[in-house]
Amino acid sequence: MLKIGIFGVGHLGKIHLSQLVTMKDVEVVGFYDPSNANAASVAELYQIPRFTIAEELIQLVDAIDIVAPTTLHFKLCEIALRNGKHIFVEKPMTNTMDEAKTLVKLVEEANVKFQVGHVERFNPAFLALKSYNLKPMFIEVHRLAEFNPRGTDVSVILDLMIHDIDIVLSIVQSTISRISASGVAVMSDTPDIANVRIEFHNGCVANLTSSRISLKKMRKMRLFQKDAYIGIDFLDKKTEIIKLKTPEDEGLFTLDIETNSGKKTIAIDNPEVKQSNAIRMELELFRDSILQNKPVAVNVIDGLQALDVAHQILQKIGKNQSTPTS
Structure with a gap:
């Protein structure tokens, strides 16, 4: 016990x-x-x-x-x-x-055992891609939320965007070469909306937008890689893969399209999203790591790396805001 x-x-x-x-x-x-x-x-x-x-x-x-x-x-x-x-x-x-x-x-x-609560790692829509070979070269993320005073003790980067920073770092197996960022404090004393571009040494680029002053909620990530597009809806728990058809794709819905290099067949896959409670799952894994002496799901180094990128972004935003315009 x-x-x-x-x-x-x-x-x-x-x-x-x-x-x-x-x-x-x-x-x-x-x-x-x-x-x-x-x-x-x-x-x-x-x-x-x-x-x-x-x-x-x-x-x-x-x-x-x-x-x-x-x-x-x-x-x-x-x-x-x-x-x-x-x-x-x-x-x-x-x-x-x-x-x-x-x-x-x-x-x-x-x-x-020390586990960090990056709960989106356990979102059913993301878990549905566990067996899929993710090698994105461009990532587009939108995480929008309605304004809520709860959580405004930190910036939107540490409040919302850090979820996507952690996911992107877990997917892209490369080091960061450059970060560009801009953000604005609208309703609180720290940035409430921000746009960030993260460039990796392997050529991948991630464009992240987070806002906590939106009129609607959105938590979507789009991954583009060779021969495939992957869409993840963290809010509605849906996942979609659109890719060039291979022999293994028999049974999937297909569509023929004409391109400059001839006809291509596109396969559309909607992986099964098994409904689960992400918070319960991460806490159960924490329990199991202790009782069964197993590695934690999100360790202290994972937490450090996500936080490091978040603070680099905050520094970029601060520098941009303090730079006079001519």
């Missing part, structure tokens, strides 16, 4: 808690949240003890789940690591790069 404590029971924290309390081989020992309003509703609904001192809860558990504001991530992780506890921490891993680099060292020294 894995004894776990949850830190932060706001909107997302409550979702985590609802999954953990019904999970096999998991005992939720208690929760920590400085908000009396959050604490009262959770304590009443789940009959789980509230702790007002983080260290006291950490001492009583094997692992902690951090769903607190980003600014608190490092402090909570540091205390847990120094006590040899396993950690699941929501993205972004930390608020600053210095904190992230320190965490990497602490995780190595503590020799514990």
Whole structure:
């Protein structure tokens, strides 16, 4: 039985808690949240003890789940690591790069399981492509959300775009050669909308747009590679592959088109998207990594790399905003 404590029971924290309390081989020992309003509703609904001192809860558990504001991530992780506890921490891993680099060292020294909550890795639409050979040379991403004051303690880069940064880094097996970025703070003190171009040494280019001031929601990624187009709708959980037909594509819907080099046959594939709960899946994998001593699904280096790119983007945006125009 894995004894776990949850830190932060706001909107997302409550979702985590609802999954953990019904999970096999998991005992939720208690929760920590400085908000009396959050604490009262959770304590009443789940009959789980509230702790007002983080260290006291950490001492009583094997692992902690951090769903607190980003600014608190490092402090909570540091205390847990120094006590040899396993950690699941929501993205972004930390608020600053210095904190992230320190965490990497602490995780190595503590020799514990440390998983970062990049939940889109477990989106059913993305998982449907697990067996497909992804080698994109151009990636187009749009992640748009309606304005919500929750989450505006960090920029749209760390709030929304970091999901897509992590996915792109996991797909493109190459190092980054250049980053271009622009962004604007509209409703908050940090960028609310941003457009980013990431160029990789293998020639792949990723164009990412994120906004939290949109009138509609959108979470789409389009991958273009030799002989194929792959569309992923993270919001509606749909995946589509349009490619040049091969002998293995018998049974798929096909379409003939005329090109300058003659007739081509296009095959359209809609891989089966098995419905699942992405948050539950990532938490179950975290549990299994501890109880079965397996590697975590998204490790501390993955979290560091995504955060590093995010901060490079923020620096580019800051530099562009401070550059006078003639």
